[in-house]
Amino acid sequence: MDIPRSPLALPFPDMSPIEGVTLRTVRAGYKAWDRSDLTYAELAEGTALAGVFTRNVCCSTEVEMGRESVAAGRARALIVNAGNSNAFTGYRGREAVEQITAQVAAHLGCGPGEVLVSSTGVIGVPLPKDIAQAGVASALQAEPCSWEQAAAAIGTTDTFTKGATATAMIGETKVTLNGIIKGSGMIAPDMATMLGYIFTDAAVEPAFLQECLSAANSRSYSCITVDSDTSTSDTVLAFATGKAGNAPLASFDDGGADALMAALEDVCRQLAHLVVRDGEGASKFISVSVSGAASDDSARRVGLAIANSPLVKTAIAGGDANWGRVVMAVGKAGEPADRDTLSIAFGGHWTARNGLPVEGFDEAPVAAHLAGDEVDITVDLGIGNGRATVWTCDLTHGYISINADYRS
Numbered sequence: 001m002d003i004p005r006s007p008l009a010l011p012f013p014d015m016s017p018i019e020g021v022t023l024r025t026v027r028a029g030y031k032a033w034d035r036s037d038l039t040y041a042e043l044a045e046g047t048a049l050a051g052v053f054t055r056n057v058c059c060s061t062e063v064e065m066g067r068e069s070v071a072a073g074r075a076r077a078l079i080v081n082a083g084n085s086n087a088f089t090g091y092r093g094r095e096a097v098e099q100i101t102a103q104v105a106a107h108l109g110c111g112p113g114e115v116l117v118s119s120t121g122v123i124g125v126p127l128p129k130d131i132a133q134a135g136v137a138s139a140l141q142a143e144p145c146s147w148e149q150a151a152a153a154i155g156t157t158d159t160f161t162k163g164a165t166a167t168a169m170i171g172e173t174k175v176t177l178n179g180i181i182k183g184s185g186m187i188a189p190d191m192a193t194m195l196g197y198i199f200t201d202a203a204v205e206p207a208f209l210q211e212c213l214s215a216a217n218s219r220s221y222s223c224i225t226v227d228s229d230t231s232t233s234d235t236v237l238a239f240a241t242g243k244a245g246n247a248p249l250a251s252f253d254d255g256g257a258d259a260l261m262a263a264l265e266d267v268c269r270q271l272a273h274l275v276v277r278d279g280e281g282a283s284k285f286i287s288v289s290v291s292g293a294a295s296d297d298s299a300r301r302v303g304l305a306i307a308n309s310p311l312v313k314t315a316i317a318g319g320d321a322n323w324g325r326v327v328m329a330v331g332k333a334g335e336p337a338d339r340d341t342l343s344i345a346f347g348g349h350w351t352a353r354n355g356l357p358v359e360g361f362d363e364a365p366v367a368a369h370l371a372g373d374e375v376d377i378t379v380d381l382g383i384g385n386g387r388a389t390v391w392t393c394d395l396t397h398g399y400i401s402i403n404a405d406y407r408s
Contacts, residue, residue, distance in 0.1 A: 020241025028135025281398025
């Protein structure tokens with residue numbers, strides 16, 4: 001399937017090495033393609049682990065076993081398979097994952113629970129154990145690769161590689177955070193929304209790393225949607241090798257904890273935005289800002305109702321400032337709202353205020369805004385102080401073309 005590069009693509013950033021992280025990729029051959037599709041990240045002993053996962057009840061074995069590893073809090077390795085999600089595959093799927101974890105654990109001399117596995121691709125096809133075994137064996141001996149090569153190897157329908165980086169000061173110690181992510185379709189917020197991996201050389205206790213990742217997730221990955229579908233395999237993991245040498249962070253009372261949190265949230269937001277920019281068939285990046293809601297959570301749910309509306313998304317694709325569709329989406333969200341206090345703007349231009357169309361509204365500047373590739377929708381409910389921003393993309397014929405032909 002030949003998918004054109006997204007017009008919203010951004011260049012891959014320069015990303016420094018992270019001490020305690022070694023990346024390798026190989027072509028295992030999960031699909032008939034000429035590219036690397038197995039990624040291996042080897043991690044220093046004692047690396048702290050945190051993660052958020054899909055709430056889809058038909059989740060993969062990789063998700064189930066990943067939750068168990070995150071509960072233990074430590075990791076030595078990560079394997080990512082692209083081209084086959086290994087979800088809805090019963091005992092055969094679990095056997096394949098157990099084989100991979102045992103194979104890597106034997107190589108590293110660690111417990112199988114310290115080896116994390118993710119798989120992405122077609123649902124319902126068991127991961128072929130012979131291909132996985134040979135691929136892992138090759139990966140264990142492969143030459144180290146770059147962050148961009150690792151980002152490319154975890155993709156499926158992605159049209160560009162996605163990475164983000166940030167730094168923070170913990171006392172006198174500079175720490176680095178690097179993240180890579182894959183995601184293009186089947187994207188809707190439900191704890192996590194794709195396969196994403198964040199690595200840092202900071203020393204962080206697992207429980208605090210989990211607290212930080214969960215908080216960052218709620219304001220990044222859980223605020224994006226492409227098509228309202230939550231994957232069976234969604235996973236975001238954070239690894240902290242501790243090699244920077246700072247005093248380990250255990251709570252927000254520790255010096256530098258706020259700086260680390262800010263850097264982590266920055267990386268997560270960058271990665272989340274990149275997924276939306278690569279939404280299948282997308283031509284416009286859409287920000288939906290909701291204020292005046294009963295609470296922040298309520299504002300987020302209203303924003304997602306707007307962002308998930310096919311009618312809103314197709315109107316934006318066509319450059320149509322149809323604020324009536326936004327009114328509809330607010331009303332169907334199931335959240336507190338008042339028709340007579342509702343206000344709506346596109347690109348900072350108010351089209352409706354306090355439940356009425358703006359008198360003498362000039363559509364020309366709004367049309368000019370919608371003609372661009374970044375669109376801002378602002379909604380003020382006028383009933384409280386809650387606010388949130390969510391991000392989505394438009395819905396075009398390209399989405400149908402990609403997904404009507406996905407398995408082939």
